Amino acid sequence: MTDHTPTPELVTRNPEQIPGYTYGTDKVSPSPLTLLDLDRLKEAVWLTADDEQALRETAEVLADQAEGMVTAYRARLGDQPWRAGYSGHPDGTPNPEYSAASKPRFDRWIIDACTRPLDQHWLDCQREIGLRHSAVKKNKTDNADSLDRVPMRYLLAFTAVVIATARGFLAAKGAPLEQVDRMHSAPNP
Amino acid sequence: MTDHTPTPELVTRNPEQIPGYTYGTDKVSPSPLTLLDLDRLKEAVWLTADDEQALRETAEVLADQAEGMVTAYRARLGDQPWRAGYSGHPDGTPNPEYSAASKPRFDRWIIDACTRPLDQHWLDCQREIGLRHSAVKKNKTDNADSLDRVPMRYLLAFTAVVIATARGFLAAKGAPLEQVDRMHSAPNP
Numbered sequence: 001m002t003d004h005t006p007t008p009e010l011v012t013r014n015p016e017q018i019p020g021y022t023y024g025t026d027k028v029s030p031s032p033l034t035l036l037d038l039d040r041l042k043e044a045v046w047l048t049a050d051d052e053q054a055l056r057e058t059a060e061v062l063a064d065q066a067e068g069m070v071t072a073y074r075a076r077l078g079d080q081p082w083r084a085g086y087s088g089h090p091d092g093t094p095n096p097e098y099s100a101a102s103k104p105r106f107d108r109w110i111i112d113a114c115t116r117p118l119d120q121h122w123l124d125c126q127r128e129i130g131l132r133h134s135a136v137k138k139n140k141t142d143n144a145d146s147l148d149r150v151p152m153r154y155l156l157a158f159t160a161v162v163i164a165t166a167r168g169f170l171a172a173k174g175a176p177l178e179q180v181d182r183m184h185s186a187p188n189p
Numbered sequence: 190m191t192d193h194t195p196t197p198e199l200v201t202r203n204p205e206q207i208p209g210y211t212y213g214t215d216k217v218s219p220s221p222l223t224l225l226d227l228d229r230l231k232e233a234v235w236l237t238a239d240d241e242q243a244l245r246e247t248a249e250v251l252a253d254q255a256e257g258m259v260t261a262y263r264a265r266l267g268d269q270p271w272r273a274g275y276s277g278h279p280d281g282t283p284n285p286e287y288s289a290a291s292k293p294r295f296d297r298w299i300i301d302a303c304t305r306p307l308d309q310h311w312l313d314c315q316r317e318i319g320l321r322h323s324a325v326k327k328n329k330t331d332n333a334d335s336l337d338r339v340p341m342r343y344l345l346a347f348t349a350v351v352i353a354t355a356r357g358f359l360a361a362k363g364a365p366l367e368q369v370d371r372m373h374s375a376p377n378p
Contacts, residue, residue: 041342044342045347154230157234
């Protein structure tokens, strides 16, 4: 499953140069959620200080595998022809330009998920990612013509694939099983 | 973590007698999703025939622990005072009648999640459960007066607690580690 093509420097070191990537800038509109809401979300998922430490370790293991992880996700998505219209043209034919444009942002999402401080920028950017899958902003960043929204149920369902496949990537650098468990289950009571 | 009070027969064997429990009856209004949508959801989470078999094994391990699992969930929820208004009175004071009325349905949800066929009744009932947490139907089943909706982000966040704590319950009957892994990660590519 693991793809050993290293993640490009653009993604690991210079994300601000990725076209359409706006994390932490004033191009991202504010989330209606506050830092109090964020504290509550952290409590709701039972995210502890130990988990936050495990997440930082995760970043070290995953950062240069991000490109391979997203390639693997896309291979899985490609097995489902009815999904093609969300990332290709509306009739499902491929749109290589759109795929190439969105790839480094998707790669960087993995690194951001492990490394970005949980603050107002984080809230704002999570919302921005959601909007870019919804009728509000789908296709706008890359001026693409794919279907105008991804139903949220498919985004939620795909978390199962992300979580299940993460284990192989977390183990790929030879971390002891106990550490793999710890990184995989953060947040974990 | 495991509570060894056995799940009552009402929940394991006679769920149709649980007040307000309507699974598979004509009291549940139809989901707008079709069986085609359901097939797509199964593909989206990568649910295989092996996973469906693992889920049936899971039912055997969890059925008589359902009461203890929900008790554990509620203990965790009780650690978060800002949550009290969703299950107690709006000011957060306890509402033991409402808690007692909703408990057997919550217990039964665990068994249903592992045992019910994935068909139109399943789609309809998942929607019904969602509606009962939303402004459409919150409080109506038990004529309670708690806050009029649970924000969806807290429902989604709580899946992390359900997933992480499931492992201990899956292992509680002495299943070999390999089987615990298989049951815990279904769906699993």
